[in-house]
Amino acid sequence: MTPLLSLQHISKSFPGVKALTDVSLDVHAGEVHALLGENGAGKSTLMKILCGIYQQDEGDILIDGEVRHFHGYQDALEAGVGIIFQEFSLIPDLDAVDNIFLGREKRNRFGLRDRSAMAREAQHLLERLKVSIPLNCPIAELSVADQQFIEIAKALSLDARLLVLDEPTATLTPSEADHLFAIMRELREQAVGMVFISHHMEEIFTICDRVTVMRDGEKVHDCETAATTPDDLIEKMVGRRVDNIFPDYRCDAVWDDVVLDIESLRLEAESPEHSLKLHRGEILGFAGLVGSGRTELAMGLIGATRPAHASVKMEGRPVRLRHPASALKQGIGLLPESRKTQGLILPFSCRDNISLNNLSQFQGTLPLISRRQESLAAEKLMASVRVKAPGPETAVGDLSGGNQQKVVIARWLGHQCKVLIFDEPTRGIDVGAKSEIYALMKELTAKGVSIIMISSELPEVLGLCDRAAVFYHGQIAAELQGDDLSSQSIMHHATGGLSL
Amino acid sequence: MSQLASKPGTSRSSFKTRLDGWRRTPVFYPLIGFIVVFIAMALINENFLTASNQINLARQASIIAIIAAGMSLAILTGGIDLSVGPVMALSGTLMAGLMVAGVPMPVAILLGVLVGAAFGAFNGVFVAFAGMPPIIVTLATMGIARGLGLIYTGGYPISGLPADFAFFGRGTLAGIEMPILIMIAVYAIGYVLLGHTATGRYLYAIGGNEEATRLSGIRVSRYKLLVYALSGTTAAIAGLILTSRLMSGQPNAGIGFELDAIAAVVLGGAAITGGRGMILGTLVGAMLLGVLNNGLNLMGVSPYLQNVIKGLIILLAIYISRKRTP
Structure with missing residues (x-):
């Protein structure tokens, strides 16, 4: 035929x-x-x-x-x-x-x-x-x-x-x-x-x-x-056998050390109140369906949108996060959902993308940037996240999705961030690169960085997170941990407890 | 084998990569275009290459070039500033008026430039903090600035300026014409700002992807405000030169200058959508316009026809540069 x-x-x-x-x-x-x-x-x-x-x-x-x-x-x-x-x-x-x-x-x-x-x-x-x-x-x-x-x-x-x-x-x-x-x-x-x-x-x-x-x-x-x-x-x-794309599970969380304490946060005057704690070295998953309000909470938290009410503590001190710049100053960074429209400056080289928010590190007494220092730092960061690119001058638009995501990650590693929010970090990325990104996240938590990972992929949440907050209709329907953290329980809460 | 084979060719290949790098910068094609037009004008016209004509050309082009430097910043961030011509006239007449009223010259100049900067910042507030489209904001303020200049002067030129004031438009310093010197200073500052400071990098980033820049923790609004304030400032500096050259404050000066400035920026290889361009490209673009104006004048081409020719050349140049840039 x-x-x-x-x-x-x-x-x-x-x-x-x-x-x-x-x-x-x-x-x-x-x-x-x-x-x-x-x-x-x-x-x-x-x-x-x-x-x-x-x-x-x-x-x-x-x-x-x-x-x-x-x-x-x-x-x-x-x-x-x-x-x-x-x-x-x-x-x-x-x-x-x-x-x-x-x-x-x-x-x-x-x-x-x-x-x-x-x-x-x-x-x-x-x-x-x-x-x-x-x-x-x-x-x-x-x-x-x-x-x-x-x-x-x-x-x-x-x-x-x-x-x-x-x-x-x-x-x-x-x-x-x-x-x-x-x-x-x-x-x-x-x-x-x-x-x-x-x-x-x-x-x-x-x-x-x-x-x-x-x-x-x-x-x-x-x-x-x-x-x-x-x-x-x-x-x-x-071209090789991938037995397990997740790093061996290991909990780096220090449960008695709360880094970020969202005491109460309301995105709009009428909308439900969120409250949540993030511990040092923890990976907290934001699970739930697309549109369940996970990204919105993250954006409101870092001040990318203006929440109606926010009372947030960083390491015990109350902080006001009114702009991503103030979040950055407090050591909170967001890796946005869409690499191309929210994460990268596509016409820029890898180096310029990575140093975008740490340029002040390369200034001397005059406010002039030392290109040499900048390139060295970018090269070092690219090596640490294993970006596959000919060099720091490579246009970021020429890289594959996985390598682009690593460039976005590298940008935040130039800071001593205490909290990193990864919004769908592996969307549209192939298996090999996914596995590398998971390993990077565990390397970060081993150093005491706390991570919030927004993910719609259940295996990812189960394979990587120490704890998960499940969102349903703009609300945190459940916080799951240990034996309670299973695909059944996540789907149960993510769909409003109606189906199993 | 590759080791041996590559050795003799090393210097040539590095020259080639350097040429390749040059070609990729936004100034490459504008510069070629400038050279071509320059040579063409020199061949057609024997008076074109004389020193006095070249100085005259640069002096004439300096005003648009200075305005275009500020315009470059606005366009680089994905915006535009249509109010530059009227702001130039407003600042120029204000300086003239203050001097005639007896205000000391340095104070009058400073106030004139500050008003330009403030007016630019006024644009910036609407663009950066109210989130309004720059083309609409500056279209509206274009009328406001023109109106304010006319109200201030009653519609008449202000003359009777102190003789010393002619220095900025007609004088020389170390043998170089002041307008040219001021232009060089403006471009030197612009070059350092865009190429070697964090602020400059942010302006490119904003033009490349504003949302990504903001989410990276950069206060985008502040930098946008700065851009429009700087554009107002360069317009005011152009106003200083023009007023000094004419020795009178002209409320109707600078009609259509915004278009010439935009043309200079785009001829200089900048993307009108932002994120791509170089300040030196804008200088080349402004000089290209200057060469065209000057050459066509020398050839005795009617001013009406000159407009048509300039327009066609701009279309052609931008068509070519869009084809060539990756």
């Missing part, structure tokens, strides 16, 4: 880098095909070639057995290839109908926009996905999941027969992800072929029929999902 899509012997080089070497991939109609690999393995490059954003140096793209040449995304769309990017391409102020038909609005016989015909078809598309989403509300007001479903509907309205889903679950809650999988199963019934990119093993085994593993720009493995195991796939991905 002719595959719906066949990529044959694709190679691609960029100046100085061989991104893809002889990669082949077949996707059949009605198949969900997982594409697996560490960051930098070449998945994105391959998908960009499939979508006509890049052109391959060698090799062919076959759709239904016919060689096609894609010179731009438009060509790929016309051939029935749709891609759901990690960052959506929807217009936030327009509603679902207008977004789906953007650029190819239906017209009535007077040449005017035919809203009702478009709404009918949009409704039909969403029914095909078995979802119900309000059609008349600006999509900015919808949940991330609903936005994603609209993206899918839009691709289908373009008669896409092959969908590429690039880490679609990264921003979804578990139940939303289940909903997405239901939609994917529905589409599989309708003979749509799908390429599914994810770092989550359990998702791959839940939804995918076949899996292709890439490493260093080459295809290293492909097989039926049923014929393999997660450990096997991870080994293929990283």
Whole structure:
């Protein structure tokens, strides 16, 4: 049977880098095909070639057995290839109908926009996905999941027969992800072929029929999902066996030494009051669903937003944190959720990113910066967090996600921080780098630094944290420790105690 | 093998990497453009290269160049300052008015510059603390500054300034024209500020990613306030030179100067979205505009046509630089 899509012997080089070497991939109609690999393995490059954003140096793209040449995304769309990017391409102020038909609005016989015909078809598309989403509300007001479903509907309205889903679950809650999988199963019934990119093993085994593993720009493995195991796939991905990505559990917490005492903190006048203690050397997890108020509490704590009321003590002394700068002065640092939009200055080099908030250390009597000292310090910090980069002058935008995250970590190591808040530190990072970041966090706690880790990944919370605060609807529903800290108990409290 | 092979080529390859590094700086293409236009003008016009014409050119370009130095800071942080022309006129007429009223010259100059700085800070408060878009804030204050200058003068130029005052626009120090000297001083300060101080690095960081800068513990608002205060200050310094050169305070001076200053910054290789640019690039950009003005004048091109030509050259230059920069 002719595959719906066949990529044959694709190679691609960029100046100085061989991104893809002889990669082949077949996707059949009605198949969900997982594409697996560490960051930098070449998945994105391959998908960009499939979508006509890049052109391959060698090799062919076959759709239904016919060689096609894609010179731009438009060509790929016309051939029935749709891609759901990690960052959506929807217009936030327009509603679902207008977004789906953007650029190819239906017209009535007077040449005017035919809203009702478009709404009918949009409704039909969403029914095909078995979802119900309000059609008349600006999509900015919808949940991330609903936005994603609209993206899918839009691709289908373009008669896409092959969908590429690039880490679609990264921003979804578990139940939303289940909903997405239901939609994917529905589409599989309708003979749509799908390429599914994810770092989550359990998702791959839940939804995918076949899996292709890439490493260093080459295809290293492909097989039926049923014929393999997660450990096997991870080994293929990283080229070595990773037995346990977490460092051996060791508690560095000094329970009678409270470093940070949030006596009471209310984000808004009407919102619930938080109170929480953080001990020296402790890793405290903030668990809960996306949107449960964890990031908001962290931002309010460091003064990035103005809480309505805050009474906070640092090592027993009351402090007022009205700006991230005052938090920094007290030794509290935040590594934000989104590396690219909140963490890094992308046009800057690694050195400039790392020294951003410690420049005063490199000044002499005059307020002039010594570049030499700055570079030396940056090099030292980069070595201590094991950033893989040619040197401190390397543009941070050229690094992989894991190395970028290490650069953000290095920035805070230039200070004698007592409390570090890691907000989703391993999102979108490959297994190897994750493991290194966990090890770094334990190195910090061994030195007496206290860590708050906001994480939506249960294994991470269970594998690393000494204690966890579980958030539900903007409130801390439970603080769990020791034997109480289990995936069941976290999910129980994170979902409002309703389900188990 | 690689050891042996690389040895003879070492010096050449290091030259090549240095050239590569140069090419990556934002001033590279502006400088090439400047040289090309400069040579073209020299070939077309025999009077262009004379010393007196070159001095004249630099003196004429100095006013826009000084304003553009402040504008560079605003654009670098992702903002813009449209109020510079009227602020220049306001500061200039204020200095003139104070001197005519008998205030000692140094005090009058100082007050004029301070008012420029204060007006800039006024812009900065709205941009930095009220979070309003700089283009809107300075569009509004552009009208306010112009209006204040007209109210202060009643709409008439203020003349009868003390003869000593001509020094800043027409005098020389150590054989160099004062406007050129002041321009060099402004750019030297700007160069050190942007390239070698923490403040300068923060301005780049704010333009590159404001939210990340703030979350790193840098008080972004203060630095934005500073940027607009400095932009007002450079406008006032330009006002000093212009008033001195004309020996009268002109309330209608500097119409359209904000556009020339923005053009100089962008021609100098800065990104209008912020985060990328160099102060020396702006100097090159301002001089490029100066060469164009001067050369076209020498050629006897009508001022109307000059506007069209300048506009087209700006479009072309920015098109090329956008194509070339990674």
